[in-house]
Amino acid sequence: MAGVPDKAAGAFRTIGELSRETALPQHILRYWETRFPQLRPLQRAGKRRYYRPEDVALVIRINSLLNHEGYTIRGVQKLLSDERKRVSSASQGPAPAPTGTFGAGSPGGADIGAIRKVRDSLAEALADDSSRA
The missing domain is CATH 1.20.5 (Single alpha-helices involved in coiled-coils or other helix-helix interfaces)
Structure with a gap:
């Protein structure tokens, strides 16, 4: 990360704080929200964005895939979608029968x-x- 975080690791980040920490312009972060359904920061009054730790991790991963590993937007979308399907199908097993x-x-x-x-x-x-x- 480019900047030194001034908050605890588990704290929510505003778009400005995330932008400074990742060296990504705010308009890129907003654009990624439109392209990656997995990236959904909380929005409070005035549409102010608050990025949770899992959102921050996702931004860092998307940035790495796009800007360092050579993926396209569509390639990252497919990769994230496939991972989501794999996780959801693995977590869905037969439900245990009620007992007692x-x-x-x-x-x-x-x-x-x-x-x-x-x-x-x-x-x-x-x-x-x-x-x-």
Whole structure:
């Protein structure tokens, strides 16, 4: 990175901060947002952009692929799209069957009554612990 970050590694970055850190002009970062659906910084009031750490990592990767490894915009789009498909298909396996008190008879596959009983017993246990202290 060109600049020295003045924030913690996990902090959100504005477009100006990211631009300074990566030595990429702001208009390039905005353009990449239109070309790469994976790059979606948070936008708050006034459309101010806030780049999360994963957005920063993606910008650095896109920059490396485009400007150092010789990929085209379309090539990077295809690469990122293929990776997303691979990750989503790998994470989608057969869902485990519900067992125990949590049955498939209620919305979301969970028995609300059983969940409330667990919640109540936890609340009692916490109340007992706090009265002992």
